Amino acid sequence: MLSVDNLHVSVEGKPILKGLSLDVGPNSIHAVMGPNGSGKSTLAHALAGRDGYEVTSGTISLGGKPLLDMAPEERAGEGLFLAFQYPVELPGVSNAIFLRESVNAVRRYRGQPEIDAFKFLALAREKMKELGISEDMLKRHVNTGFSGGEKKRNEVLQMALLEPSLAVLDETDSGLDVDALRVVSKNVATLRGDGQSILVITHYERLLEYIVPDVVHILVDGRIVRSGGRELAKEVEEKGYAEYMAQAA
Amino acid sequence: MSEPDTNVMAEADVVSSQYKYGFISDVAADTAPKGLSEDIVRFISAKKNEPAWLLEWRLKAYRHWLTMPEPEWAAISYPPIDYQDAFYYSAPKSGNKPESLDDIDPEVRRTYEKLGIPLHEQEMLAGVAVDAVFDSVSVATTFKKKLAQYGVIFCPISEAVQQHPELVKKYLGSVVPYTDNKHATLNSAVFTDGSFVYVPPGVRCPMELSTYFRINAANTGQFERTLIIADRGSYVSYLEGCTAPMRDENQLHAAVVELITLDDAEIKYSTVQNWYPGDEQGRGGIYNFVTKRGACRGRNSKISWTQVETGSAITWKYPSCILQGDNSVGEFYSVAITNNFQQADTGTKMIHLGRNTRSRIISKGISAGNSVQTYRGLVRVAPKAEGARNYTQCDSLLIGSKCRANTVPYIESRNRTALLEHEATTSKISEDQIYYCRQRGLSTETAVSLVVNGFCREVMQQLPMEFAVEAQKLVGISLEGSVG
Numbered sequence: 192m193l194s195v196d197n198l199h200v201s202v203e204g205k206p207i208l209k210g211l212s213l214d215v216g217p218n219s220i221h222a223v224m225g226p227n228g229s230g231k232s233t234l235a236h237a238l239a240g241r242d243g244y245e246v247t248s249g250t251i252s253l254g255g256k257p258l259l260d261m262a263p264e265e266r267a268g269e270g271l272f273l274a275f276q277y278p279v280e281l282p283g284v285s286n287a288i289f290l291r292e293s294v295n296a297v298r299r300y301r302g303q304p305e306i307d308a309f310k311f312l313a314l315a316r317e318k319m320k321e322l323g324i325s326e327d328m329l330k331r332h333v334n335t336g337f338s339g340g341e342k343k344r345n346e347v348l349q350m351a352l353l354e355p356s357l358a359v360l361d362e363t364d365s366g367l368d369v370d371a372l373r374v375v376s377k378n379v380a381t382l383r384g385d386g387q388s389i390l391v392i393t394h395y396e397r398l399l400e401y402i403v404p405d406v407v408h409i410l411v412d413g414r415i416v417r418s419g420g421r422e423l424a425k426e427v428e429e430k431g432y433a434e435y436m437a438q439a440a
Numbered sequence: 441m442s443e444p445d446t447n448v449m450a451e452a453d454v455v456s457s458q459y460k461y462g463f464i465s466d467v468a469a470d471t472a473p474k475g476l477s478e479d480i481v482r483f484i485s486a487k488k489n490e491p492a493w494l495l496e497w498r499l500k501a502y503r504h505w506l507t508m509p510e511p512e513w514a515a516i517s518y519p520p521i522d523y524q525d526a527f528y529y530s531a532p533k534s535g536n537k538p539e540s541l542d543d544i545d546p547e548v549r550r551t552y553e554k555l556g557i558p559l560h561e562q563e564m565l566a567g568v569a570v571d572a573v574f575d576s577v578s579v580a581t582t583f584k585k586k587l588a589q590y591g592v593i594f595c596p597i598s599e600a601v602q603q604h605p606e607l608v609k610k611y612l613g614s615v616v617p618y619t620d621n622k623h624a625t626l627n628s629a630v631f632t633d634g635s636f637v638y639v640p641p642g643v644r645c646p647m648e649l650s651t652y653f654r655i656n657a658a659n660t661g662q663f664e665r666t667l668i669i670a671d672r673g674s675y676v677s678y679l680e681g682c683t684a685p686m687r688d689e690n691q692l693h694a695a696v697v698e699l700i701t702l703d704d705a706e707i708k709y710s711t712v713q714n715w716y717p718g719d720e721q722g723r724g725g726i727y728n729f730v731t732k733r734g735a736c737r738g739r740n741s742k743i744s745w746t747q748v749e750t751g752s753a754i755t756w757k758y759p760s761c762i763l764q765g766d767n768s769v770g771e772f773y774s775v776a777i778t779n780n781f782q783q784a785d786t787g788t789k790m791i792h793l794g795r796n797t798r799s800r801i802i803s804k805g806i807s808a809g810n811s812v813q814t815y816r817g818l819v820r821v822a823p824k825a826e827g828a829r830n831y832t833q834c835d836s837l838l839i840g841s842k843c844r845a846n847t848v849p850y851i852e853s854r855n856r857t858a859l860l861e862h863e864a865t866t867s868k869i870s871e872d873q874i875y876y877c878r879q880r881g882l883s884t885e886t887a888v889s890l891v892v893n894g895f896c897r898e899v900m901q902q903l904p905m906e907f908a909v910e911a912q913k914l915v916g917i918s919l920e921g922s923v924g
Binding site: 239241242262263264266267268272273275278279280281282283284288289292293296297300332349353 | 870871872873875876877878879880881882883884886890891893894895896897898
């Protein structure tokens with residue numbers, strides 16, 4: 192599925208990821224945990240191909256295809272989805288138009304026929320029903336005036352519609368209270384399709400109580416310093432990152 | 441239709457990167473000699489078989505025009521226009537009065553088909569009557585019979601001069617006098633055709649009226665003249681759309697549109713303007729110097745202008761409302777897009793004369809490339825306009841770092857009870873927005889198109905549905921290559 196090998200990434204000339212390697216198999220959930228400044232979000236954006244995240248060495252492949260020469264939209268077509276930590280507002284752009292444009296862009300990339308307005312609405316309504324999201328959200332403008340919880344749920348809705356092979360959740364818990372977190376996490380679990388893998392990037396363990404990982408990685412100073420099972424997350428929650436940071440230093 | 445459904449169907453699909461409608465069709469033109477003189481004015485008038493009073497009016501305009509300097513106050517620059525180096529009359533050879541669509545020059549029809557507006561389909565389009573202007577002479581008028589049942593007159597203005605001289609004589613030049621400004625005065629002297637609409641008292645026009653203008657013969661200035669009169673208690677919605685073929689020389693286009701509403705009448709005038717804007721280096725393109733003005737003569741009357749301006753090398757255009765009748769309402773909704781080396785100086789004038797008159801201005805300017813764009817708007821409240829209100833909102837969106845956007849509002853209030861509001865914003869498309877869209881699989885160009893259409897939404901909503909789709913596509917096409 193996802194294979195990251197010895198990845199080095201600089202932002203504005205400053206090295207952030209310093210030889211990160213990671214393998215996520217099909218149908219599995221991995222978590223990357225780390226303190227502030229360890230490179231968690233850099234990993235997310237480097238995977239998605241954001242401008243300004245310069246890969247100085249290493250490789251990334253998804254489903255066996257190398258991603259580094261691909262534009263962000265091509266990576267999306269290949270099945271990479273990034274749920275943003277701060278979903279971006281698009282004033283005046285209706286969610287319905289945006290979602291359908293996205294779905295059809297990805298379908299075109301995959302050589303699938305586009306779906307028409309009526310089929311799309313039916314599909315969106317079905318997913319929204321499963322998520323318990325009001326249909327009003329289709330009429331509203333993308334993320335504009337949404338609460339923190341609504342923004343994150345809108346990300347999950349997009350994930351459900353785009354059917355990625357790998358979903359990267361970047362600090363999906365940030366800005367959410369416990370109730371909202373529970374709803375969003377449950378949504379992720381509910382909507383996860385067959386064979387889909389998830390990479391959860393988070394500072395805190397609490398999200399992992401709802402989206403239970405198969406493997407947990409600890410990221411410190413641009414490298415994975417330790418990997419283990421679910422219990423590793425608990426350990427971090429109790430002891431903090433200090434021990435790993437000391438090791439890395 | 442409910443909102444999300446129509447929005448989804450009205451979505452923009454971005455097509456080719458070149459000016460899509462750039463082609464020249466080969467129609468032998470029946471052309472007046474090059475240049476401008478009293479003889480040319482007489483030639484045009486004679487071609488149209490006009491009555492003496494109209495020739496006299498044209499000649500007065502021509503003589504006045506000779507005394508007028510070129511207006512220089514707008515934030516646009518262009519080399520001096522050689523008015524003697526242009527043709528002022530050309531007509532397609534097939535003649536002036538086709539009996540049916542079959543009588544139309546097949547080449548003309550093919551041109552329309554390339555534009556995606558085949559007439560035989562338009563005839564069937566729900567509720568749209570089309571008075572197609574090819575070059576300067578109207579070559580097709582449809583749905584005339586249905587309109588006639590309601591007493592609505594919709595015909596080429598040259599025909600109205602023959603058939604309804606009393607209406608033309610009464611209203612022509614009554615809103616835009618022949619002395620108004622250099623471009624309008626030139627139009628008064630040499631206008632060749634355009635549309636005429638009269639809606640009788642109490643009639644709600646049963647369909648949207650639409651006209652497609654098109655510049656065709658090389659070096660032919662376009663001087664369209666449109667006159668729309670909504671009599672007491674009537675309503676009409678008029679759509680105007682333009683595309684032009686690609687060419688190298690600049691072309692002068694100086695149209696005049698006059699609207700008149702009497703008591704309780706309403707005119708809604710919508711434009712999607714896509715004249716050839718010149719190439720990426722700024723060569724060629726249309727000079728679009730238009731005078732559009734409406735007079736709300738009657739009480740409780742309303743005039744609403746909606747425009748989507750994407751084309752032309754230079755745009756000089758201020759659709760305006762004179763709010764004469766008490767409680768009358770003027771509206772101006774505008775999207776102007778400039779890219780590459782385009783220049784646009786556009787806005788509106790709201791002149792409040794009557795009591796409790798209200799106006800609303802929503803202007804959305806998008807500048808990209810090396811373009812320059814100016815919003816220029818005047819809100820004037822006369823001493824007797826008790827309780828006048830205006831709301832103005834001017835938003836500018838910049839794409840890239842080489843373009844410019846100016847906002848020049850003029851506010852003149854001579855009545856203490858007037859309430860005038862003005863809001864203005866300037867923003868840029870953020871990299872975050874583009875990246876977010878691309879992560880969802882959209883190309884940069886689709887992302888720009890979406891964000892810009894979102895920015896323009898309040899104005900696009902004012903357009904009739906069939907125009908909204910076309911306009912959204914145009915927005916995408918106009919901005920291709922402006923980001924990335």
